Amino acid sequence: MYRFSLLLTLVLAACTSPSSQPNTPVEVVRETLLVDHYQLPAFYPFSDENSSVRLTHRYLPPDDPLALPGQDQTLPVLQADFAVREGGYGGFVRYYCQRTFPSSEDCPRAPQYWRSYQGVRLWLYGNNTGKELLLIILDGRQEEHWAYPILDNYSGWRLFHIDFHRFQRRSDYQPEGAPNDGLNLVEVPGYTLQFPSGTGTTYLADLRLYDAQQTWLLDDYTRPNLFVFNSPEASAELKNLRLWPDDPEALPGQAGPVWVLRFDYSIPQGSQSFAGFIRAYWDWPNDAYSYQNWRGYKGVQLWVYGGPVKLSLLDGPDGRTAEQWFYDIPARSGWRQWIIPFAAFQRRADYQPEGAPDDGFNRTAISGYSISPASGTQGRLYLADFQLYR
Numbered sequence: 001m002y003r004f005s006l007l008l009t010l011v012l013a014a015c016t017s018p019s020s021q022p023n024t025p026v027e028v029v030r031e032t033l034l035v036d037h038y039q040l041p042a043f044y045p046f047s048d049e050n051s052s053v054r055l056t057h058r059y060l061p062p063d064d065p066l067a068l069p070g071q072d073q074t075l076p077v078l079q080a081d082f083a084v085r086e087g088g089y090g091g092f093v094r095y096y097c098q099r100t101f102p103s104s105e106d107c108p109r110a111p112q113y114w115r116s117y118q119g120v121r122l123w124l125y126g127n128n129t130g131k132e133l134l135l136i137i138l139d140g141r142q143e144e145h146w147a148y149p150i151l152d153n154y155s156g157w158r159l160f161h162i163d164f165h166r167f168q169r170r171s172d173y174q175p176e177g178a179p180n181d182g183l184n185l186v187e188v189p190g191y192t193l194q195f196p197s198g199t200g201t202t203y204l205a206d207l208r209l210y211d212a213q214q215t216w217l218l219d220d221y222t223r224p225n226l227f228v229f230n231s232p233e234a235s236a237e238l239k240n241l242r243l244w245p246d247d248p249e250a251l252p253g254q255a256g257p258v259w260v261l262r263f264d265y266s267i268p269q270g271s272q273s274f275a276g277f278i279r280a281y282w283d284w285p286n287d288a289y290s291y292q293n294w295r296g297y298k299g300v301q302l303w304v305y306g307g308p309v310k311l312s313l314l315d316g317p318d319g320r321t322a323e324q325w326f327y328d329i330p331a332r333s334g335w336r337q338w339i340i341p342f343a344a345f346q347r348r349a350d351y352q353p354e355g356a357p358d359d360g361f362n363r364t365a366i367s368g369y370s371i372s373p374a375s376g377t378q379g380r381l382y383l384a385d386f387q388l389y390r
């Protein structure tokens with residue numbers, strides 16, 4: 001009997017790499033993609049009472065009329081429909097949260113460390129209105145607003161690279177108590193996009209931080225979900241927390257703060273005893289599984305502290321019926337980065353969900369992964385930086 005409890009986490013997931021436009025100032029080289037950074041993304045629309053903003057998470061197949069230039073796989077995008085009256089306002093804020101909460105005020109912030117990057121890049125769909133959208137970085141706990149205006153003078157998708165030094169402190173608005181202390185980027189609880197007056201629809205895809213060498217996926221606009229499960233006599237508890245470089249459990253070579261997922265478990269010996277968690281790609285509006293296309297990658301890499309533990313990938317568009325392919329990660333003391341080619345995964349013989357097909361490790365629709373320690377074990381496990389590699 002699975003007891004599901006909803007929890008946290010952010011995931012930054014894998015997706016396609018649309019080709020850069022020739023005029024982009026930075027050569028974008030990407031060898032790895034961040035799958036899980038262990039925070040929770042939350043998107044909250046806001047507007048004045050006579051305006052409205054609606055957000056929809058969508059998946060674009062490559063043959064969709066809206067597909068990005070060079071797109072060759074299904075890609076998640078965020079659709080924003082807005083109707084902002086003259087003199088009104090509307091937009092959305094995207095917070096990094098420790099847990100899921102229905103309102104932005106309640107979201108316990110899990111700020112990110114952006115200081116080691118050069119800027120932010122994103123794909124944004126234009127409607128050639130001649131009006132300005134405002135991309136705003138929330139800087140620090142008091143969320144000082146630093147803005148960059150994006151002129152909507154183009155049609156279709158465009159890739160923007162925006163160096164941090166091009167953001168300016170807003171003079172028209174600041175939250176109460178926001179300090180005037182520069183764009184520090186040490187703690188970034190989220191960002192905001194504000195729409196111009198008028199009615200329109202725009203789309204966002206593949207928001208990243210970049211530096212001269214590489215990019216780091218910040219938002220691919222999928223939504224994560226996390227389910228803990230355990231048999232009655234077993235226990236399982238998840239927590240996401242931030243490790244600092246001087247913490248005893250800090251990762252080797254860790255510079256800034258890093259978010260990790262902590263899993264405490266106790267599983268009595270016996271074939272009926274189990275515990276673990278599922279990290280699902282989740283379609284929140286429909287409260288159902290969604291999925292990512294992992295074709296085009298060679299394998300996964302992740303940092304693990306503790307173990308042993310079974311890593312299972314859910315190979316199918318719906319995690320409830322997805323075929324499970326596993327790799328057993330051995331026990332190690334301290335942190336260790338595991339680089340696991342897909343060829344090392346095997347079909348689970350001990351468990352498959354009802355309705356799971358036996359059709360090979362396709363990886364065109366991965367709906368999530370699960371982590372489950374063996375029965376007769378107890379302990380504490382940490383996970384960090386789950387990525388795909390090419």
Ligand SMILES: [Ca+2]
Binds near residue numbers: 144181182183184
């Ligand atoms: Ca600041």
Ligand SMILES: [Ca+2]
Binds near residue numbers: 315316358359360362
């Ligand atoms: Ca399969």
